[in-house]
Amino acid sequence: MQNPVTKFAQETISALRDGQPGILEDLYDQFRPAFLAWAGKRFRTTPGDLEDAWQDAVVVFYEKVMSGRLTALNCTVRTYLFAVGYKRLLKNYRKINRFLWQDAVDKALKNNPELVLIDLDDIWEEERDLLLAAMEQISPRCRDLLLKRYYEETSIEELMQRFEYASHNSVSVTLANCLANLKKIIQEKSST
Amino acid sequence: MNEQDRLLIERYYRQELTEAERLSVEQRLASDPAFRAAAQLHEKAIGAIRLWGRADLKKRLADRPLKREPGSRKGLFVHVLLLLAVVVAWWIWPAPLVDAPAPAPAPPTVPPVDTPALPPAAPPGRSQPAASPKTIPAAELFASTFKPYTEASLQVTVRDNTPQTPLNTFLQSYTRGQYDQAIASFELLPATLKDAPKTQLLLANALLATRQPVRAAAILAPLSQSAHAKYAADGRWYLALSQLASGELSRARAALELIRADASSSHQAEARDLLKKLQ
Incomplete structure (x- = not known):
């Protein structure tokens, strides 16, 4: 039997590939407040930059799915999106260093360093x-x-x-x- | 370009070719400049479409009315308690809040030379001390004139502990004066970036800075003839300097004469000064 986490991820990916309307927007809305709160604790930056990182995360997910480079996930969609947004923020901002606990995103990034590769910016x-x-x-x-x-x-x-x-x-x-x-x-x- | 090649290139970028077809295309890319130029233009066009699509999608997402997070006030009391607990934890664990700042830029390295007698170069933007116009050999004249190409957009803010793109790695090495590393990281750039006039100019400068004027000239010669006016002008200047560094004085003089006669060149005054010193 398929793991419910990966099953949901698979359904989301399939729905996006099939062009089902509203899927991306739902993802964007569903996890946005949680991401802004989560990332806001980790980075000293403005709400606008956090918002921008969230948009980039959703866009990267969309592009990878549509181009066929992402066909399955071994974590939740939420964790994947948070990891992309996190890497995006790491590019430009210092992270607040001390955390007493590790969450699913830290673990996902640690276990899968290749999980997300940001390729939005490699252009003059x-x-x-x-x-x-x-x-x-x-x-x-x-x-x-x-x-x-x-x-x-x-x-x-x-x-x-x-x-x-x-x-x-x-x-x-x-x-x-x-x-x-x-x-x-x-x-x-x-x-x- | 014929229709067959156009379709072949399109299928190559869509990754729809068989292994044999892919190998054949890659062989042609390496050996046929016209085919390679057509492929690079195709890649740019697809890049343009994706850039536009991405900007459009981001705008569409950002412009939507925001939905309220359901139940965001439900656990307010719990959150206050958690916040208090975190503050207490923070209080009893007084560790530094931020990562250590990025280490200071390393001094420019001096690699083995391919032409002797060239002094090392400073990182971009730093001037060399002026040399006496009399009795200075070409190598010293080069060293006192050469300033690695720089512009404001080259400064990158990427930190040492962050994931980097190949372009940022290349730029970071270059702007820090770590020219050997810049040359090495150039190899990791995607083909379109490698062939971009600006990248070629930076690579040639890194080669000049590491005393490899012959290799630099091989890059700068086509760049100086490029259709891209800005980089062509810079290419001509650095080509003249690489000829000077190689001891090809008559060629360097001829190139400098052309720059001196070009009122639109940003290197006109430098060419005039250098010619005086060469007399």
């Missing part, structure tokens, strides 16, 4: 600005289509239905054109 600042500016420049429909395909990992079949295309081929051709346009803008911006 000017490169980030350039890429975002290029995205700003493409048409809203292209942007939406590219986001659905390459960020939300939506299938061609689903894109065909959602954007009312006549065939798979039309979706693929439009996607290729949108991507080519984005590349052209990036190339132009890189050379100025």
Whole structure:
């Protein structure tokens, strides 16, 4: 019989992959107050930074699930999210050192050092600005289509239905054109 | 780029290739510059989409009306008691509250040289003492002129005890003047970051700082021809310095003449001064 903890994690991951609406928002709301309180005890920082770390934690979880890099957990979803947020905060702030007890997050991080790898920031600042500016420049429909395909990992079949295309081929051709346009803008911006 | 290559690159980044196909793509990436450039552009475009998607998702989450935590007042009394217990525990256990500050930056290391007679370089942003314009050999002239490239955005706040990204590790070593470590950590960067003009410029500077001007010049020569105007201008300056450090005086002079004639170059005045000293 499957462990109820991992079963819940598995159900959450499957629901996200299936595009079930509201799942991410529910996770965000459900554990947010607890994270802010928990992390607030460990780091000397502002509520805004704690909030930012929580958003990053949820985003990292979402991206890893959608890209297929996270298909199962050996801890609760809550512990995973807290661990990501914790690592995020560690990057920029000093931790309050002394704790009389260890909780599930400490144990999860200790037992699985590879549990979460933050890869949000490995890019030059000017490169980030350039890429975002290029995205700003493409048409809203292209942007939406590219986001659905390459960020939300939506299938061609689903894109065909959602954007009312006549065939798979039309979706693929439009996607290729949108991507080519984005590349052209990036190339132009890189050379100025 | 033909349609077949476009699809191949797309499938490569989606990790949809067979092992044989993947190996073949990686061989081409190593040997075919046009194919590699197309792949890197694809990676950038996907990176742009993900950056946008991430920013959009964060905004969507942040803009939602907040739900109240159910039962947040229910255990107030228990929380007060717990708080009191924690305060008492804290009182009887007077340990330091914060981690020790990060250790002071280590002094710049001096690795084995690939060209003799080059004095060590200072960390970025620190000036070298001025040398007398007369009787100074090229190596000394280089040492008195070379200041490793720096800019405000290079300063990172990552601490020693925190998980780091490869980029932060590279930057931290570089800004601390630990150029050997910077060169070593460059190898751990992802391909797109390795090929970014700024990264190439920093690597070349680390090589110059560790007295490897020939290797530095090999990086700076293409960079100085780059379409990216800012890094091309810096590339030309450091290429001239690496030629000076290698003792290629006529090439260094020719490069410096070009910089002196370029009113838009931020190194114009330095080139003029250096040319005077070289006469």
